Amino acid sequence: MSESILGIILSALLTENFILVKFYGICPFMGVSKKIDTALGMGMAVTFVMALASAACYAVDLALMALDLAYMQTVVFILVIASIVQVVEMFLKKAVPALYQALGVFLPLITTNCAVLGVVLVNAQKGYDFLRSVVNGAAGGLGFTLAIVVFASVRERVDQADCPACFKGFPIALVTAGLLALAFMGFSGLRIF
């Protein structure tokens, strides 16, 4: 509980980066990182949903605790996330068609993104209060965006490069991600007290 807000932001962005250190959300990380534009779109959509889901699930978790139903967390959280994604999709379609055009395809994918369920479960586990939950969600999303955009820009070049036939495509992308994770390990000493 005593973790500072700044500390949470720093660790979600860099030292405990959701993708490269914690391995949440590898599927979209690998799936939609072929172009920088789409990677950025996905990152923004995930950030938005993660912040929103953190806020909603904080409230839902309070209710579950009050009813003594803590063991239902997983089921209820995934339902909340799925409905948030649905509502966001419908809202964007009506209200901000331009943004919907940009994010549209990614939204349904977010329901099964473990980064979203992961951050909500971690918030509940660590007993973060409302502000910390939302900050953790948003910063985790930004960390996701950072990693996926950096990765996409590397990958655009790696795809052009010549490598052994059996490494073509997915394996070389994994190795690239490994090197990126190595770079992020450099942040691991970083701390704010």
Place this chain on the structure above:
Amino acid sequence: MDLKKQLKEGLLTKNPVLAQLLGMCSTLAITTNLFNGLGMGLAVTIILTCSNVLISALRKAIPDQIRIAAYVVIIAGFVTIVDLLIQAFLPDLSESLGVFIPLIVVNCIILGRAEAFASKNGVLASAADGLCQGLGYTMALVIVSAIRELLGSGTFGGGLLNGGEGIRILPEGAAATLVVMPVGGFLVLGCVIAGAQYVSRKLQLRQRDKEAAK
């Protein structure tokens, strides 16, 4: 129903991790020793089989428009059951897998099989499919975790054999801790999938040669 074909597909030609490239999060995150890999693999196998059976049994009752939501709820139910059982009977495993047990809900393999197989096939075939795909997933996890454990901590069967210590193969100082860290996960999985692609291409070529010879 063709059990032999399903088994071959699950383990080799359509292995969920090595060929279909699904369920990467857990494959990378928890494969630090054999115990974790095996535990995770078996947990997913059980959940996948149960959810496949139930979804297949209900496939005519679930309306098409809300099927994804229904699948997710069914899967989440089984995940919660398994999560509670692991917490009760295998607290060590629960400790080391942590949040990745509830995260099985969003493991693409399970939803993928529900959508691609269980929603179209009978109960028995779906059960067999769940079992075979689950075993394929377990096999991939075991391979990756055995390699990572050997290179990273120099042991085999950590958490499982020799009172949890594992059998020491490499001498104490020779292991590269980097391999059990996140970096190693990406690198080892990349190499394992590259190896799988190499083998499958060789097999395909051989098959073609054989057919050409005929």
